[in-house]
Amino acid sequence: MESIYVLPQTHIAPENREITLENCIGKTVLVIGSGGREHAIVDALSRSPQVSRIYCAPGNAGIGQQAFNVPLKDTDVEGLLSFARDNQVDLTVVGPEASLAAGVVDAFRAAGLAIFGHTRAATAIESSKEFAKELMGKYGIPTAAYRSFSSYDEAVAYVAGRPFPAVLKYDGLAAGKGVVIAQDLEEARAALASMLLDEAFGKGRVVIEDFLTGPEFSFLCFVDGERVYPMPLSQDHKRAFDGDKGPNTGGMGAYTGLPFITEEDRAFAYENILCKAAAAMAAEGRPLSGVLYGGLMKTPSGIKVIEFNARFGDPETEVVLPLLESDIYEIFEAVATGRPAPEPRWRDGVTLGVVLASKGYPGHYDKGFPIAGTESVDGCVYHMGTAFRDGQLVTAGGRVLMVVAGGTDVADARERVYREVAKIHCDNLFHRNDIAHCALEYHG
Ligand code: AMP
Numbered sequence: 001m002e003s004i005y006v007l008p009q010t011h012i013a014p015e016n017r018e019i020t021l022e023n024c025i026g027k028t029v030l031v032i033g034s035g036g037r038e039h040a041i042v043d044a045l046s047r048s049p050q051v052s053r054i055y056c057a058p059g060n061a062g063i064g065q066q067a068f069n070v071p072l073k074d075t076d077v078e079g080l081l082s083f084a085r086d087n088q089v090d091l092t093v094v095g096p097e098a099s100l101a102a103g104v105v106d107a108f109r110a111a112g113l114a115i116f117g118h119t120r121a122a123t124a125i126e127s128s129k130e131f132a133k134e135l136m137g138k139y140g141i142p143t144a145a146y147r148s149f150s151s152y153d154e155a156v157a158y159v160a161g162r163p164f165p166a167v168l169k170y171d172g173l174a175a176g177k178g179v180v181i182a183q184d185l186e187e188a189r190a191a192l193a194s195m196l197l198d199e200a201f202g203k204g205r206v207v208i209e210d211f212l213t214g215p216e217f218s219f220l221c222f223v224d225g226e227r228v229y230p231m232p233l234s235q236d237h238k239r240a241f242d243g244d245k246g247p248n249t250g251g252m253g254a255y256t257g258l259p260f261i262t263e264e265d266r267a268f269a270y271e272n273i274l275c276k277a278a279a280a281m282a283a284e285g286r287p288l289s290g291v292l293y294g295g296l297m298k299t300p301s302g303i304k305v306i307e308f309n310a311r312f313g314d315p316e317t318e319v320v321l322p323l324l325e326s327d328i329y330e331i332f333e334a335v336a337t338g339r340p341a342p343e344p345r346w347r348d349g350v351t352l353g354v355v356l357a358s359k360g361y362p363g364h365y366d367k368g369f370p371i372a373g374t375e376s377v378d379g380c381v382y383h384m385g386t387a388f389r390d391g392q393l394v395t396a397g398g399r400v401l402m403v404v405a406g407g408t409d410v411a412d413a414r415e416r417v418y419r420e421v422a423k424i425h426c427d428n429l430f431h432r433n434d435i436a437h438c439a440l441e442y443h444g
């Protein structure tokens with residue numbers, strides 16, 4: 001087994017991956033998306049001995065150092081399809097839920113092209129909260145009790161008779177903003193009015209569910225029908241500032257090696273949540289063929305589902321995939337073509353990743369600040385929102401970079417990652433200093 005200290009490096013120029021005599025039978029892969037998650041997918045693919053050319057649509061500045069960026073939007077289904085046909089793409093891998101919801105998998109399949117990702121029908125497990133809740137109810141998958149409403153008056157009447165806090169979820173894709181934890185009736189009314197009367201995210205229903213407590217964690221699996229291949233557990237940090245304070249973000253850091261989830265918990269979640277959900281989706285005629293992401297909580301009454309996602313998580317992917325020892329192309333290709341995949345092998349040790357974000361994020365922030373030092377980082381540097389301006393790397397988004405280091409345990413990985421983060425210099429970035437605090441504060 002390779003040492004965890006030597007995480008794969010993320011600095012290989014795409015021209016190094018051009019077809020040569022030795023790899024002229026190599027595969028061409030198209031990755032759809034443009035964030036840190038897609039950079040981690042491209043990075044994992046670039047370690048495959050079978051892959052000789054990687055395209056990413058639209059990609060980003062960091063991805064462009066390892067793959068060929070293609071200027072196509074991730075929801076431009078026709079454009080992506082033509083590109084894949086014209087460029088002899090052997091396999092396409094979908095990152096974002098928006099591409100899945102736009103039907104990119106259905107279109108590729110109809111055209112006879114291999115693609116890793118769920119059909120639109122299967123993506124409902126993420127895109128419709130109500131569908132997911134009904135599925136869990138029908139198949140006995142543990143989750144918070146709920147009711148769903150399209151009428152504002154009925155929703156208010158229901159929530160008024162329930163304990164607070166109450167959890168209100170818009171039933172559709174809402175770019176991570178569709179969940180409100182209302183502390184009292186006044187807050188609940190305001191949120192319901194915005195979702196059901198003003199239709200802030202469009203016309204839709206609202207799921208109202210009981211508030212659960214306990215540590216949250218992410219359980220990602222590769223799923224092909226009823227075959228479920230687990231990845232290492234991870235934990236995201238959604239709040240902007242240390243101590244889980246400040247506004248919600250797209251994720252400020254993540255790590256693997258969760259001490260508060262026992263092997264028994266993991267086995268329970270695998271059998272009774274992930275495998276059950278995969279079997280349920282197959283039974284409903286919506287078989288899965290990509291990543292199933294269980295957003296889970298360890299509550300005092302057992303492990304329960306907070307949400308399912310139909311894709312790799314961000315920033316979880318950036319800490320999970322560097323641990324993959326197996327050839328990711330083989331897994332993607334097997335799932336895409338409905339064949340059994342070899343059981344994925346994972347490295348020993350853990351990973352920890354810290355996001356560097358623009359000051360002001362997730363609110364207003366400025367762009368275009370020069371970034372120095374990424375090339376001296378010992379570990380992975382995944383780009384989230386960067387650009388090259390006259391050859392200089394500059395900030396170009398809210399979340400800008402994620403630095404990932406490996407270690408023997410969480411404390412070791414944390415020490416290493418902050419040492420590496422300190423090598424990156426930029427006038428307009430901030431990061432959390434307490435990633436994995438839950439793990440380090442946990443004492444059995
Ligand atoms: P979701 O988009 O469903 O993941 O919800 C966003 C966040 O809201 C979750 O990561 C949780 O922190 C919180 N949340 C959602 N549902 C519940 C619940 N039933 N009880 C407590 N917190 C919740």
Ligand code: GLY
Nearest residue numbers: 236251313314315
């Ligand atoms: N890390 C949260 C998500 O990917 O939805």
